[in-house]
Amino acid sequence: MQKVYIAGHRGMVGGAILRRLQSRQAQGEDLQLITRTHAELDLTDQAAVRDFMQAERPDVVILAAAKVGGIHANNTYPADFIYDNLMIECNVIHQAFAAGVRRLLQLGSSCIYPREAAQPMREDALLTGLLEPTNEPYAVAKIAGIKLCESYNRQHGVDYRSVMPTNLYGPGDNFHPENSHVLPALIRRFHEAARDGLDEVVIWGTGKPRREFLHVDDMAEASLFVLDLPRAEYEANTQPMLSHINVGCGQDVSIAELAALVAKVTGFKGRITQDPSKPDGTMRKLMDVSRLARMGWTARIGLEDGIRQTYAWFLEQPEHDLRAK
Ligand SMILES: NC(=O)C1=CN([C@@H]2O[C@H](COP(=O)(O)OP(=O)(O)OC[C@H]3O[C@@H](n4cnc5c(N)ncnc54)[C@H](OP(=O)(O)O)[C@@H]3O)[C@@H](O)[C@H]2O)C=CC1
Numbered sequence: 001m002q003k004v005y006i007a008g009h010r011g012m013v014g015g016a017i018l019r020r021l022q023s024r025q026a027q028g029e030d031l032q033l034i035t036r037t038h039a040e041l042d043l044t045d046q047a048a049v050r051d052f053m054q055a056e057r058p059d060v061v062i063l064a065a066a067k068v069g070g071i072h073a074n075n076t077y078p079a080d081f082i083y084d085n086l087m088i089e090c091n092v093i094h095q096a097f098a099a100g101v102r103r104l105l106q107l108g109s110s111c112i113y114p115r116e117a118a119q120p121m122r123e124d125a126l127l128t129g130l131l132e133p134t135n136e137p138y139a140v141a142k143i144a145g146i147k148l149c150e151s152y153n154r155q156h157g158v159d160y161r162s163v164m165p166t167n168l169y170g171p172g173d174n175f176h177p178e179n180s181h182v183l184p185a186l187i188r189r190f191h192e193a194a195r196d197g198l199d200e201v202v203i204w205g206t207g208k209p210r211r212e213f214l215h216v217d218d219m220a221e222a223s224l225f226v227l228d229l230p231r232a233e234y235e236a237n238t239q240p241m242l243s244h245i246n247v248g249c250g251q252d253v254s255i256a257e258l259a260a261l262v263a264k265v266t267g268f269k270g271r272i273t274q275d276p277s278k279p280d281g282t283m284r285k286l287m288d289v290s291r292l293a294r295m296g297w298t299a300r301i302g303l304e305d306g307i308r309q310t311y312a313w314f315l316e317q318p319e320h321d322l323r324a325k
Pocket residue numbers: 007008009010011012013014037038039041042043044063064065066067068084088107108109110165166167168169172173174181
């Protein structure tokens with residue numbers, strides 16, 4: 001029996017990972033799944049995390065809890081983004097180690113790479129240049145997460161792994177009108193405009209930045225694929241001080257193209273205009289996913305199909321479940 005703690009199981013990614021593990025359980029895999037809500041266990045509280053890890057002593061930890069948000073939230077609450085994420089990573093990774101956890105997977109983000117990184121961005125672009133200012137505090141915390149794992153591996157011989165997802169979307173996303181990422185924000189805005197018969201939808205920035213979008217079910221599958229790799233295979237494909245693995249689909253679209261796609265899916269027929277007073281952020285961040293492809297995993301869910309499935313899910317949710325208040 002393996003005892004697996006999923007931190008952040010009520011979030012978009014943690015929820016998708018939990019569903020996959022529950023379906024494995026249902027198929028007979030001998031797993032014990034441990035979860036705590038944010039209200040039950042604040043991961044920024046060192047003593048609470050220590051007590052929890054000592055009491056539960058999981059075999060495996062999946063760290064999918066983080067302070068997460070789009071460009072506006074990152075730019076508006078930089079102290080929350082750096083403090084919460086550093087504290088969560090330090091507490092979960094150190095206290096997991098102290099409780100004897102040998103294997104851990106933590107989730108970073110494609111924003112760890114320099115703003116001007118060569119495209120597509122390879123893992124070895126890390127720490128080669130300046131970061132994008134709109135999310136630098138969050139990115140610094142996410143880089144610290146990678147370095148924490150590598151340092152515990154090097155000093156203590158544990159097996160702590162890192163995956164770096166591109167921009168994610170899907171069921172369970174945050175549809176808040178200001179603090180969310182672009183895809184849920186546009187699904188909500190275009191849906192409401194179509195519903196209310198508006199003739200214009202405004203998108204932030206110039207529409208020219210390009211982003212790569214991965215469906216959360218692909219992300220959950222990739223996370224467990226990386227977690228389940230035999231240690232020798234993980235180590236053969238990474239380096240002790242360059243141990244993270246990019247996760248993406250390998251294709252990007254401009255924000256203007258994305259808006260047109262969301263308009264099509266939601267049935268909005270009016271004009272799409274831009275608000276250039278809002279930040280564009282990084283102009284392009286396309287992942288080089290060849291490391292993960294060599295190891296045997298590639299994405300399956302296409303963008304239009306993924307948006308259609310997410311929109312269908314969105315339509316089924318009561319307003320209060322969309323984190324949109
Ligand atoms: N969404 C995206 O586009 C991307 C996400 N990632 C990474 O993937 C991971 C998962 O993100 P995602 O699922 O989208 O985010 P969500 O916001 O959907 O989920 C994060 C979860 O973490 C919990 N959490 C936050 N702070 C604490 C805390 N102090 N104590 C306990 N729990 C806490 C949240 O609970 P509550 O809501 O109650 O605060 C929430 O359930 C994160 O590491 C994120 O950085 C990386 C790239 C892109």
